[in-house]
Amino acid sequence: MALRGPSQAYADMLTQPAVPMSTAAARELVTILKAEAGIRIDPSNTQFISYRLDRRVTALGLDDYDQYLTHLQSPEGPAEIQRLVESLATHTTSFFREKAHYDWLDTVGLPKLIETGAGRTHPLVVWSAACSSGLELWSAGIVLDRYSHKVQGGLRWGLVGTDISAAILRKARLGIYSSSELAGLSFDLRSDYLLRSKPGARISPKQRVYRIAPALRNRAHFSAANLLGKLEGHVPLADVIFLRNVLIYFTAEDRTRAIRNVMQCLRPGGYLLLGHSDNLRSLPAGLTPTGTAVFRKDER
Ligand SMILES: C[S@@+](CC[C@H](N)C(=O)[O-])C[C@H]1O[C@@H](n2cnc3c(N)ncnc32)[C@H](O)[C@@H]1O
Structure with a gap:
């Protein structure tokens, strides 16, 4: 089975037609995000919004972002707004960042x-x-x-x-983290503070996962x-x-x-x-x- 990582998702996004988003809908979405979480996104950055949200809108069976905004006002609205915040927030982090x-x-x-x-x-x-x-x-x-x-x-x-x-x-x-998330953590600290998944015939070193020690x-x-x-x-x-x-x-x-x-x-x-x-x-x-x-x- 082919692996699907973020780059595959990005490639899919470029080949699939974007969910239609009007200028007014983009403005409304970033206004909701700002009011809920304080996070500011430029409404003209529709490519970013589409990348993060199109899949969700499609999964809900909606045709465009105007319908998504209507959904945000339905009884499921509060839970969906939480998903919206989660989709649009940036979670970049690393071990010992700004050391x-x-x-x-x-x-x-x-x-x-x-x-x-x-x-x-x-x-x-x-x-x-x-x-x-x-x-x-x-x-x-x-x-x-x-x-x-x-x-x-x-x-x-x-x-x-x-x-x-x-x-x-x-x-x-x-x-639990993948090996690519361990950047910043020295090998000594890895052996002191991480538990490693067991090697297996079907697990490549890149697929191994690591867990923070108890x-x-x-x-x-x-x-x-x-x-x-x-x-x-x-x-x-x-x-x-x-x-x-x-x-x-x-x-x-x-x-x-x-x-x-x-x-x-x-x-x-x-x-x-x-x-x-x-x-x-x-x-x-x-x-x-x-x-x-x-x-x-x-x-x-
Ligand atoms: C870029 S990460 C920073 C992580 C870590 N502090 C670091 O410096 O590596 C920003 C985090 O802030 C969270 N965040 C954004 N708005 C927030 C809010 N209003 N209240 C609490 N957390 C928020 C996001 O969900 C995200 O996980």
Whole structure:
């Protein structure tokens, strides 16, 4: 049987007639996406929208995007809007992406937090607030696990991952990845933190899958959360929050709103890490820059 990967799907898209999308329908779709998730897409980028959504519209037996918009207003609308967000969101991530943050955590962040009692008087919690398939959170978990083994008596620590997409969270929770998703993870770390599927006569090395070891999985909790909604009470108070490579999709107003929301769940003296390209024009009150894309929440 022929393998079907993303490139095959792209080739199919080029050879199949696109589902008709009027300019007004494209505008309406991106407006819904922005209102639900804060994610902005240029409505003139109909090729991207078609690539991500045509298959779904066809599977529903609909002829065009005007019919799809009508479907979004039906009783199945709310569930379908969730699918729309999942289809149009970008989940690009990798192990140890923007590695400087993990080096900072290991050499500066953790020592400072432990000095103030994190990991001892309360469990030290790292929260990946737009965690995608989990690679950002597992990378932080590796840093924490290694650090904990170095310090006398070890540390109490936990991992929290949230995302707006239920589908990507299922993948994160499972913690199973293909070899192509392991880029960024050294061979030493692979042998310490991954379980490998058994080789078999019918499985080529490329088809092997890898699972995050229980040492990390057992410490992680994943749940759905929208950065633009109420977060307080849904996630535990965190010592470090990774909020990276998601604000770039938001307007300046929504960026500020998302940061204010996550700050409610950050301990005073805790750290907020933003993506290196998440340029903020103005910083919400209560945060002090302490390094490259690293901010400390002021003590009350
Ligand atoms: C590009 S990935 C970034 C993953 C990871 N933080 C990293 O830097 O590698 C962006 C993630 O943000 C999620 N996302 C987008 N809008 C969101 C929102 N309003 N609330 C929560 N998550 C959101 C997407 O589903 C996606 O998984």
